[in-house]
Amino acid sequence: MFESLKTRPADGILALMQMYKDDPRPTKIDLGVGVYKDATGLTPIMRAVKAAEHQLWEAQDTKVYTGLAGDPAFADAMIDLVLRDAVPRDSVAAVATPGGTGAVRQAFELIQMARSDARVFVSDPTWPNHLSILGYLGIEVVNYRYFDEDTRGVDFDGMIEDIKTARAGDVVLLHGCCHNPTGANLNMTEWRAVVDVLLETGAVPMIDIAYQGFGDGLEEDAAATRLVASSVPECLIAASCSKNFGIYRERTGLLMAVSHNTEARKLHQDTLAFLNRQNFSFPPDHGARLVTMILNDDALKADWMAELEEVRSSMLGLRSQLASELQRLSGSDRFGFLAQHRGMFSRLGTTPDKVVEMREKHGIYMVSDSRMNIAGLNEHTIPILAKAIIDAGV
Ligand code: LMR
Numbered sequence: 001m002f003e004s005l006k007t008r009p010a011d012g013i014l015a016l017m018q019m020y021k022d023d024p025r026p027t028k029i030d031l032g033v034g035v036y037k038d039a040t041g042l043t044p045i046m047r048a049v050k051a052a053e054h055q056l057w058e059a060q061d062t063k064v065y066t067g068l069a070g071d072p073a074f075a076d077a078m079i080d081l082v083l084r085d086a087v088p089r090d091s092v093a094a095v096a097t098p099g100g101t102g103a104v105r106q107a108f109e110l111i112q113m114a115r116s117d118a119r120v121f122v123s124d125p126t127w128p129n130h131l132s133i134l135g136y137l138g139i140e141v142v143n144y145r146y147f148d149e150d151t152r153g154v155d156f157d158g159m160i161e162d163i164k165t166a167r168a169g170d171v172v173l174l175h176g177c178c179h180n181p182t183g184a185n186l187n188m189t190e191w192r193a194v195v196d197v198l199l200e201t202g203a204v205p206m207i208d209i210a211y212q213g214f215g216d217g218l219e220e221d222a223a224a225t226r227l228v229a230s231s232v233p234e235c236l237i238a239a240s241c242s243k244n245f246g247i248y249r250e251r252t253g254l255l256m257a258v259s260h261n262t263e264a265r266k267l268h269q270d271t272l273a274f275l276n277r278q279n280f281s282f283p284p285d286h287g288a289r290l291v292t293m294i295l296n297d298d299a300l301k302a303d304w305m306a307e308l309e310e311v312r313s314s315m316l317g318l319r320s321q322l323a324s325e326l327q328r329l330s331g332s333d334r335f336g337f338l339a340q341h342r343g344m345f346s347r348l349g350t351t352p353d354k355v356v357e358m359r360e361k362h363g364i365y366m367v368s369d370s371r372m373n374i375a376g377l378n379e380h381t382i383p384i385l386a387k388a389i390i391d392a393g394v
Pocket residue numbers: 013032033034035127129180
């Protein structure tokens with residue numbers, strides 16, 4: 001039977017990781033996969049995570065299964081982190097998932113199960129794996145305009161015009177903060193306008209929040225998600241702990257289904273648990289347990305927040321350094337958007353050919369749509385990147 005299998009297109013981000021590994025040049029610069037790196041190029045284990053792991057090693061006396069939804073304490077801690085008191089706790093059904101991607105996948109399956117004709121509206125562009133999973137599940141995708149190639153900001157009017165075409169029962173996928181791949185984000189006034197469209201159309205929002213704490217701060221980055229969740233009758237939220245806790249390989253995420261119909265919560269909770277059981281049974285626990293320990297311990301939490309803030313401000317520093325270096329070299333303000341973007345990524349806004357040229361000539365690895373991982377830079381590589389951008393005529 002295996003002879004009938006077909007080669008699948010490689011995931012662009014993962015293929016780039018491999019190309020970078022295979023490049024022998026010592027001067028190569030990795031701006032590909034979305035992983036935080038410090039100035040030495042290391043993706044460190046956060047101090048609070050290490051401390052929690054130590055405590056866990058001492059105290060944990062069993063590895064027996066948790067529950068299909070994971071440990072409820074993890075859901076409580078994460079719901080508090082993401083939603084605070086935006087909605088009553090009894091309006092949220094939640095399950096732990098293998099990473100944020102696991103939450104996204106379970107959310108799409110839930111949508112398909114609830115409404116097989118639902119269309120999912122996605123920003124143009126969006127994280128490529130959104131499209132890949134939707135395609136794999138056979139869910140109809142509708143693009144909405146998002147990135148303005150001229151300003152490198154959000155094409156807000158285009159976005160609103162497009163999401164207005166959603167029908168009741170369709171889903172609008174939104175990035176809660178730090179838009180991946182562009183780095184261009186809505187302001188709160190614009191988010192309120194999006195909420196108005198959701199209410200007018202009856203479309204259900206699904207929020208993917210994978211970078212809380214990487215943009216403007218932990219609370220600020222959750223503000224849009226809280227606004228949406230508190231304003232609409234139903235929404236889905238896929239949250240990731242990979243980046244803000246730096247526990248990528250532990251696969252730690254949470255899917256939340258928020259509904260103001262609290263009487264249906266048991267049904268929602270049971271359905272999410274059912275989906276977990278069908279796909280992988282019990283979700284991974286190690287990362288979720290560390291997150292729970294950190295969020296429930298004042299000292300660990302304070303240290304985690306302090307380190308996350310260091311990470312966030314270092315990325316902001318890199319952004320402004322890159323923008324000013326480009327201003328110096330180009331004698332213009334046309335790269336100012338790099339300092340305005342938030343999160344790990346910025347879309348430079350150039351052609352795949354120029355991306356290849358920068359890779360071949362200068363060993364700079366960015367995704368072919370010109371998404372750059374800002375955290376892959378340091379003060380020594382910024383001038384090299386800036387020069388390569390100018391040389392390529394971007
Ligand atoms: C990314 O966008 O680079 C990350 O979310 C990693 C991934 O799985 O693609």
